[in-house]
Amino acid sequence: MPDFSKTLRVLLSASTVIGVCALSQTPVHAEDAALDQAVLDRGAYIATASDCIACHTKPGSQPFAGGLKIATPMGDVISTNITPDPDHGIGKYTEQDFEQAVRHGVRKDGAYLYPVMPYVSYAGMTDQDVHALYVWFMHSVKPVASAPAETTLVFPANMRSAMAAWNFVTTKEEPESGDSSTYDPLRRGKYLTNALEHCGTCHTPRNFMLSEKQDRYLAGTSLDGWYAPNITSSKTGGIGNWSEDDIVAYLKTGHANGHAQAAGPMAEAVEHSTSHLTDQDLHAIATYIHQVPAMDDDMEHQARDSFGKAIEAQDIRQSAPTRIDDLTEMDGQHAYDANCAACHGQTGMGTKDQYAPSLFHNSTVGSARPDNLIMTILHGVQRKTEAGDVSMPDFSGHSDVQRLSDAEISKIVNYVMATFGSGDPHVTADQVAQFHKDK
Amino acid sequence: MRQTHKGQPVAEWCASPNAMRLNKLLRMSRRDVLLGGIGLSVASTTGAVLAADTAPATPNNEDLSGFMQVSQRLTDRDTLNPQIGAALYANIVHANADRKDKLNALHALLEREKFTTASAFAHAAEKSDPKLKDVIHEILTGWYRGIADGKVVVYRSALMFDITKDAVYPKTYATGGPFYWTSKPPEVARPKGHPALSASALVIEPT
């Protein structure tokens, strides 16, 4: 059951804060004099840490002009233009309007936002940071005079008014106060993790009302085919066996040697957000994550990155080259050799520098859930940080590199998990098909 | 089939409560599809040994053991992989009718003289019968290049790649990520050793 009393308390305290806070009543404009550079810098950093760009920018289009389709269980939500353009963006928003949208999910016209916008997380933002964010958006973001298509959702979620009821029952972050830059590491880490990076949006399972289940905080859940894993301090189900430096390396580069690497939505989060945080902030997040209560997992009973070792196989061969039109489906081992071993090695060790990671001691392969391995093969990996521009091609039916059938992918997944990971998951071609249906 | 707690097969990964809840919300139920597919999944081997597509004829143990001893001496190595040895032996003997006898002759010479180096062994072998040089070339070609009887017996596992892996990997296998190649590879001192056999013409196959 949703915790109504807690929700009410949150709402009440939030309004109290607004009541006492002297928010600007008119939009800020670029020409406004004496803009404090420190405020702009803070705003830019908050925007990065909150990863606004990830949803509000369509790849290849203008930053913050919206238009990205975000799949939800209710249908696609199309992100909006949040540039300071007065007609198509948020140019007419006062700081109070802005605050209402960011922390409470209420648009300037009074309509409720869909909770794809993580205002339940941003609700925890300090007034000072909301102010900086507002100033930065109004001053530093280039206005774009175009509006993306409107979102059309299926009943009942298309009733934006229904969101009012949802907002009433769902759990929100409690707002923080004071100057967030002066927090001690644990408080700073909590603030970054919950209010800004909104990690729980993906990593915390949701209840039947699609609210985050606070009793399963960061315990892992499915997300558009990917599985956002349990990142609690559980040493078997979560990442309790990672060092603070491992977590920092992962958030900074998308890769933690011998543990995991980011792909899919997490690669985007690393690329656009976490890789740009200061080392101090990354350590703060790690400090906080480390003490999140351990949640065991109903399927993972051994650390995901603890499985496997390099194999000592001899590649004894007896086949001559086959005719160019021989496209016979290979078994898992041969398909692995032909498609994966070029980079990950026949031993599974990856390249010496781990640009192509080892497949043993690898969370994706050691997980009891083959979801992320299937998704990685279907979508590849794209992740650009200062540490490098990492790319693995996709092997889907649309690949330019190699188009594998669902059966071939299932065989590779089974071979890889049996050889380097948690054991053969016996994935079938039909199961693989579910991961790319209608896409 | 590997079992999880409560005796459920791993293929039911999607049957976790979270997944079930989300699947209910999705247009299609992945879980239903998955559960339907479980009956079809077949237990497969989890062994990591790469089996050959077709096994070469199994050689007689004594011959193979002689071949392995000769090979170890000619490579100055204490251990060589017996599966590769069996495959090489079968192919070398298959390629040439007299190879069995020549290999036996090499083995007999090694047993008699108890050579302590490859060079001494090879030198004495050529002296005793110049035709043994070809056999020695075939053995070395087999172990180092992975080729026998005009076929690739092993590619990646050929010894020539083992002794150069600090610098380069076999073609089609990546040593490092992008641009690793700009770094300085290991220096290699000019060798001081001498050939043990008379020189032969190097015949490079036309491309």
Next chain:
Amino acid sequence: MPSEENLSADVVIVGSGVAGSSIANELARAGISVIVLEAGPRVDRQHFVENFRNLENKPSYQGPFPAVPWARHPPDQQTPNDYLHTTGPNAEAYQQVYLRMMGGTTWHWAGCAWRYLPSDFELKTRYGQGRDWALTYDDLEPFYYQAEVMMGVCGPDPAVEDLGSPRKQPYPMDALPISYAAQQFRKLIQEKTPWRVVHEPQARNTRPYDSRPTCEGHNNCMPICPIGAMYNGSYSVYHAEAAGAKFIPNAVVYKIERDSANKRVTAVQYFDPDKGSHRVTGKYFVIAAHCIETAKLLLLSADEQSPDGVANSSGHVGRNMMDHTGVQVTFISGDQALWPGRGPLETNVIDNFRDGNWRTDRGAYLVHMVDDNQVDLATQLAISKGYVGRELEEQIRYLASHTVRLFSHNEALPDPNNRLTLSKDHKDILGIPHPEVYYKLPEYTVRSCEHTRYVFRDLIKLMHGTDEQWTPGYFPQDHPAGSTIMGTDPKDSVVDGHCRTHDHDNLFIASSSVFSTVGTGNITLTVAALALRVADTLKKELAHA
């Protein structure tokens, strides 16, 4: 008898290599209906990677690609090889290899993506040799850029390293950082000779590009890039198919039909593998079937109207065969360890001999220091020298780390006597004659190769080289050109400056076969640029139609 299918499109293209597939892609994206007929089958990368590993003779670039019997390609560069029959004083120098399958021969190129020099288009005017093209560098410049974007070409900043072909835009990707071996070679050349080593422009990803990954230096560009970091024609096939172009594999075109006036092509006919005949009609036709097969098809279509073959009123179809016949040497450097084979195969070039006033007398050339893994060759060499055991292993390491391979692309000239004809003695299972080529190296090329040998000897000395292994005679570079030569005069050329045949208004040729001279850079980028220009012409004409 042709079957009753109704196969028809605005544009019918023969051949699905870089030329045919890129035209198909451009046209399909413009909403024009396209059918591409490919003689060979659909293929995939994973089987080629395994084929390579299973291949005993690894340097054989054709080895991983055993042909289908209805669309044979040369099995190797040997003479004779039972498909491409070469004769004449330099028969062995014209033993070209290529691939007949979806995507074409770029499945096993090294990605070298040179633009020609402005002078390459005006050899006659500037140096009194060969011919001029019926177009200039400036005509082609925008299409060179379009081709570079399509393939994903990396190359140096012209402000830092000017390769002599003026650019309006920078390369789509930054130049590929060269290997330690190439860096040492570059340094040596810079310090000890009047020459220079430049970064080679390559259709290879130095960052993720077009949904394909960055090169990781698997060192196997030829014969098969295992990860798709290098461009090949199959990507254009996929893009064209996604845009709506129809590709028909295993369709061996054997006949080009014309109208009664013999001015317009009306249809092509093809055999399926069972020799069932099919007819495809269209408004425009493009033959993009590789230099050798394109000329073969035009000659094969001879009939009463055109007794010497289609588009052949000049008699020049099949003549003027050219290549970048080269010189190749491998030796053991006496200096520090280089360990070639780390990174992609061909990344750096001595480009001082690509142009100069001496072109009045001898052909231009460029020199590649090939960066390929020499472990196998070193092992063969060490075994042949008589080493065994520990001494053998020391030798392998030393030789593998010190082997240097140099080869050149030397410029040929169009000579009508160097001629492709249909074999009278050899036919394939469909009854189609094999190609036969008479080849005598032009003296211009021989003098160029002599010069190259002097330069190579200097370089060997400079690197304290030993154990020189010169590839005997002249080395075919698989860059055939000239068989449907371009020119302004219909009496001595086959196509005009837009690659349209002089004889047939709606018949275009997109292939290196239209090259009037062959320059020095690898031919593929120029083939692609010419093809994109053909696509541009077709788009305009179909828009007005």
